[in-house]
Amino acid sequence: MSTNDPHPEEHADGIVEDREQAPPVYFTVLFYGLIIWAVAFMAFYLLSGWSSDAEFQEKMAAHKGESQTQQQATDSTPPATTPATPEPASAATVATEMNGQALFAKHCSGCHGAEGKGAFGPDLSGDYQYGKTEMAVQESITSGRPGNMPTFGQKLSPEEIKVLTGFILNL
Ligand code: HEC
Numbered sequence: 001m002s003t004n005d006p007h008p009e010e011h012a013d014g015i016v017e018d019r020e021q022a023p024p025v026y027f028t029v030l031f032y033g034l035i036i037w038a039v040a041f042m043a044f045y046l047l048s049g050w051s052s053d054a055e056f057q058e059k060m061a062a063h064k065g066e067s068q069t070q071q072q073a074t075d076s077t078p079p080a081t082t083p084a085t086p087e088p089a090s091a092a093t094v095a096t097e098m099n100g101q102a103l104f105a106k107h108c109s110g111c112h113g114a115e116g117k118g119a120f121g122p123d124l125s126g127d128y129q130y131g132k133t134e135m136a137v138q139e140s141i142t143s144g145r146p147g148n149m150p151t152f153g154q155k156l157s158p159e160e161i162k163v164l165t166g167f168i169l170n171l
Pocket residue numbers: 104107108109110111112120121122124127128129130131137140141145146147148149150152164168
């Protein structure tokens with residue numbers, strides 16, 4: 001810009017600055033106020049090393065204390081360092097594995113229906129084509145039947161087949 005420029009306040013892009021009329025006071029207050037607030041905010045949360053971790057640890061400690069007192073109240077064994085899976089749970093799992101209803105739901109209900117009343121496979125609560133005896137049913141499960149009844153002899157243990165046989169014969 002040369003010194004003999006007729007409009008010294010005019011920028012190269014043609015925008016003319018109006019130095020007479022200042023921005024409204026509320027704008028100035030908001031503008032500088034927000035800058036100050038931002039700096040204060042950063043100082044407090046970012047630069048001071050503030051973290052919610054302490055709060056978290058505090059709550060965890062309180063929670064642990066609570067569960068430990070509960071544990072000590074119910075049994076006299078020292079509190080376990082890790083929340084070990086209680087032994088009875090795995091035993092219960094084994095028990096359900098050997099539960100005829102659960103076995104049926106897992107391996108058979110897809111074809112014979114949730115209640116064994118038949119779907120793709122025949123109804124198992126009525127008469128049996130291959131005989132409704134323990135022998136015949138075990139044979140059906142273990143070796144399958146020609147009309148699309150699969151073989152379970154490899155998949156299930158003899159105990160499981162026995163449990164299943166008892167279950168479906170009582171449907
Ligand atoms: C893929 C489907 C399918 C699955 C899974 C299946 N079945 Fe079957 N099942 C059939 C069909 C189809 C028949 C009829 C076979 C025939 O008529 O030759 C049948 C027949 C039978 C029979 C003989 C019924 C009769 O009339 O004598 C028994 C018992 C039986 N299934 C039990 C079971 C058991 C227990 C299971 C689970 C371990 C099972 N099935 C899983 C399809 C299935």
